[in-house]
Amino acid sequence: MADKSVVVVESPAKAKTINKYLGDGFEVLASFGHVRDLPAKDGSVDPDQDFAMRWEVDVRGKKQLDAIAKAVKGAKHLYLATDPDREGEAISWHVKDELARRNVIDGMDVSRVVFHEITKKAVTEAVSHPRDLDQALIDAYLARRALDYLVGFTLSPVLWRKLPGARSAGRVQSVALRLICEREAEIEAFRPQEYWSVDALMATAAGDAFKARLTHLDGKKLDRFDLGDEAAAKRAVSMAEGQPYSVTKVERKTQKRNPAPPFTTSTLQQEASRKLGMGASRTMSVAQRLYEGIELGGETVGLITYMRTDSTSLSGEAIAGSRRAIEKIFGDNYLPDSPRVYRTKAKNAQEAHEAIRPTDLFRKPEDVARYLDKDQARLYELVWKRTMASQMESAVIDRVAVDIDSANGAATFRANGSVIKFDGFLKLYFEDVDDRQQGDGSDDDDRRLPNMTEGETPSLKDVIPEQHFTQPPPRYSEASLVKKMEELGIGRPSTYASILKVLQDRNYVLLESRRFVPEDRGRLVTAFLSSFFDRYFEYGFTADLEEQLDDVSDGRRNWQQVLRDFWDNFYKIAEHTKELTGVEVRDTIDRELGPHFFPADENGSTEAARVCPACDGGRLSLNFGRHGAFIACSNYPNCRYTRQLGEDGSEDGEDANYPKVLGPYPETGEDVSLRKGPYGLYVQVGEQLPKEKGKKAPPKPKRASLLKGMSAADVDLALALRLLALPREIGTHPESGAMITAGVGRFGPFLKHGSSYVSIPADDDVLSIGMNRAVEVIAQAGEKGKARATRSLGEHPDDGKAITQGAGRFGPYVKHGKLYASIPRDVEPESVSLEEAVRLLAEKAAKQAAKGGPVKKASAKKAGAKKSGAKKSGAKKSGAKKAKAKKAGAKKAGAKKAAAKKPAAGTD
Template structure:
């Protein structure tokens, strides 16, 4: 009979650990949290020293019952939940439940923690248990109480002032503010025109490009040339002065080193998985959890492939570094191995929730070695982590840079820049991506770097053409998932383990939508942010949110008591909530226009699908119209001429829903027929999966274009990029797709992710969306 009970959070982890611990242990899973605050007012007793009223989570009752039953037969208890505050709290809740059930008696209780699920790590943890940490438990209780107090007091106020079903959160509200303020910046942005003067040159049979930096002795700044007439004037003057050639004034050669990025933290993993793999933060964390908990590699070998994935530490264990260095030496050569291991230091003063960065549990376990046992998402994420970990312990890359200044007459200077990789070092394995990088940024990626022909001072080069190029300044970009996570981290909003849930909440509450993988606030999101910013600015202030996180960290270190922190917050917060009960409702704008039905005033209101115009006499008068409809327009739906509903023969009408206009049956809700307002365009490309229909261009409910089989839902094949009727030369898949990126331009790529084929495409992009013009252009 097993002597010991060990409890973890997930069944996958329990299964893996059972293989390591042997017959003396029973390993059970709690399936996550086991208790939470009761979901109603009074769960946090603010007038009774912040007592917390917990209840068992109903869906996990059967799992808790199994743990209670097993504990009756066991001699000791090992609590092995995740090695962070949340995991500590789950262990504490389990301990409290088992005490209440009177099954612990005097049996020893051990808290064990490990940062990777390997046999060695688990056995070491069992041999080195500790007591439950009161500081970590108090910090997590304080966090939960704060989130509860904000949610259960602000959310009802939003229901009264905006609409039912909304919520406000301690960390989601500042995150929403970030997105709304960025959108307001974009809307206020006025584009400025500027011109650059480029020259096409040739020497020794090689073409290259240079840019004008000085004209008549004056340095060319961004807005020195701000109109076409001035650009044409300079163009003509340069052609006259140059007479078809430029003279080399100077050749400056330098060597620079580029250092590798540190190993992954939760934040940087989410950012890179978004940039490189297109994963959402939730998808990244879900896949990382699977890799951490253990994968079956065949022959009965179940092992965790990565270390714990909720961490803001960048250091690596000495044993791991030693193995990484051995793998680098064997696979990439001794010349790519630095003399001493590279040590990375945390930038965050509070980086302490785990002891290591995210890394493979064994560097020798390459992506190729495990690819047959992993799903596509798991393999792609594991490969990303493995490569980043290898690269972080490799030598820097060495690049030669060349700057050549050339004269076009007196006082006119063109400059050409080029660089070559002398020694790729870590870049042979991995390079970190950067968000929203300007196309002309000097730190170009290796594949974009130019090699200039050899030139010497005093020689002349052929001038083939001078090209004035028009540009417009662009507004700041909307946040992507990667850049939002980076911003949340830089402001100290939330912690690594909360980023995915923050983003999920903003989307699920329909405060934001994703447009081309960029966050755009909805009307509801704007109104909620406006209300909170005007009336609760202190609580959506970035510095206040960061200071609160610092207080929670101080509690976890034992430097502060948790109840005084709650008391200080609650006194001011409750008074402010009470004061705002009487403020006017946001999201309602009175209009001078009279209702065409009853003559009362009209108002612009916020509804479920955004703003609309309605009569203030509602419900006696039901007049409404869309905001963009003409003044005095009827609210009667527009009938589709010459067509009847295919289901019930009633009239078809044009309606508007949360995702735009569509055609629906006038007999709704008795008949629920609906169809798109615009017929999808036929690409003429045969579906490569079913080969029974062609691919149609469609729009998702969020307005994003995609291409799918006309037989949907019988055939669900779809791609995001325009399909091309051309087989993949690498894997033979019947079609390619056309992908456009800032870095690589337009490419033909294989839609089969595992293939990876890509090559430049120079034809027209079929079915492409018209380009968006920057504000003010």
């Protein structure tokens, strides 16, 4: 079509929906995210050439660019409609730049369009109001990408050389890790302090019971630690008992409580974590699906607006729609006189964006729930309620405080309570408070008190002392860590999910009971960076750098100057650190982490815990070996005592605590033991029998590795037997009839359904996941979670063998004997005919022959080869191939081993 227009979006799901909205005059293609990136090797960013960048198109990117280039030939207009954020702007720039290099858009009208929701109105309006690419946003992207690359590829080699076992470091990732490690250090240094409270159980003349807390004793106001032990508490009780009491003061205060603003990326992640138990990555994945569109009654509709935003504002249309919905659903009382307008507190917020909201507020959660999976339905309900509540009337709360004095003035008790006079937005939505400290009586305000007046004389029923201890600061949850990072101005909310995932993937932190616990490897990296690169991983410095990058996106700074200001000093420090000796690094980190590895005594000294248990006069300290850090004695080589990090050293020798016998194996009576191997802890049944000369090696004992997050302290016989029972059968799928099993593979816990494998979500347990949840996880996985079925297309005209069509891990295919041919993505698998299948298979066979691939058996038969001769020839070929493959495999293994020394550097 000569007058067609081409639209480029990021995802194929979005492409299908938008194509329906725009009609026949448009062809919508997906870039599948970025089409090119910086190669993961030195020199991709050259500071000596004013930070010139060398971009590389990967295989997938080339495929998408080829499709886009083919589509724009003869087109009149190219619309770049990638996501409406800085990253989306960069993707559009990459696509345009690569097409320009190919000379396929010369003289063509190329425009940028953005829409914040995928609805027909939003899409068509965006296309009718195109704009140019925003160069300031592109410059900000270039600066961030170059910074992340330079930090990662400068720091990571330093870490590999000076800190064996470390994986990588990143500009923002390492600061987030520092937060987690410093919180853990606070917890370890915390010493609980005892204190007591005294409560009185009282009743009014009418018999209504209530509780009050002692606030004054002998005319003095009690501070938290004034009753510091049991003796002080008992003295207070004796002074309070046996006295008549009267109400001396009643305070009533009416307060208005306003709703929270609509969701930003950060607050959505926080609330989804607190209320739904969904991690940041999972939240963003589900939100992406709701944004891109769900099929409702035959039509694909985007249910929420774009989910990467730091703006709390709503469009005039959205505010008007929410007010109409509130009035209709809840009535006039819940509608404020004027709309609520929210202003974003975050610096450099993209106010052109909206907050995250439903695209249609009259589309209630219960109306769409049947079209959504469980997570989608819960997240949509959360977004809908928060948006609606943000425009509802304030809640009105009556708060009451009553002071009750003893007749002799020795004791004063206070009773607090509150009553919701008008629920307002609380009828729909209540924002949780995370990490509330316990034991301080802060929840007394939520009690409801009986009506009392001054001069009234309630009776004292009992006086109860209660012991408390101060609590350490809580470990960060995903919600509280995201909130802290946002408060400090570290990174950007759209990157938080990927940052938290990287920290876990690199085994720097462990998510335990939904709280982050730093691993020793993470603490070592943090100690190294804070000791030798402290300025560059300070919270203030990182936040200031973010502000500079935001200034670039606003056009107020030059992006290359920002890089120059950062790079010159950073590079000098990195070069200086390379010159440090191993002893300097070791001693510095040993001092930094000494209290962690060696418990301090009451005087704060770690020396008692450093005494070597295996020799006289030896002192334990941190050391580094080929495979990472460990504890060793200073008398080496005379004393060879060592222990791994995390071991308590209660017995002599590095592995003296292993194996640990847990109990008998029910089937054979053999010992089940916990052992330590080169890849970590595992459980085993019995012992490995020795190989007898001239006989076949005996089978290996049954073994099972501990799951991620398990520690040695968690493992007893019952848990060991459950691990050894994997993979376990859960039951047959109610629809397909295929058996569902749960197990652990090289990529983690999985469900096997028929011949398909589906990863088990991080929040589920492979040992306990049941039938209902398993079916749900498989359904959420879509096609990959279904038992793969094949259909017969007929017989091949050459040899009469069957041709089938099915779906595999690489997509739909047709199959003839051992030959597989992929079905093109633009062809519906169910529509493939026998003739088309024969053509696809012939093309595949030709490609294999051109590459020197194996000769098909059918060809050998046609050539008239004798059966015996073919067998003999095949045996020789097979042997030759086997030898050749073995040789090549050995080389490949060697290459992999060398590559393992330098994993890819961090990018954020």
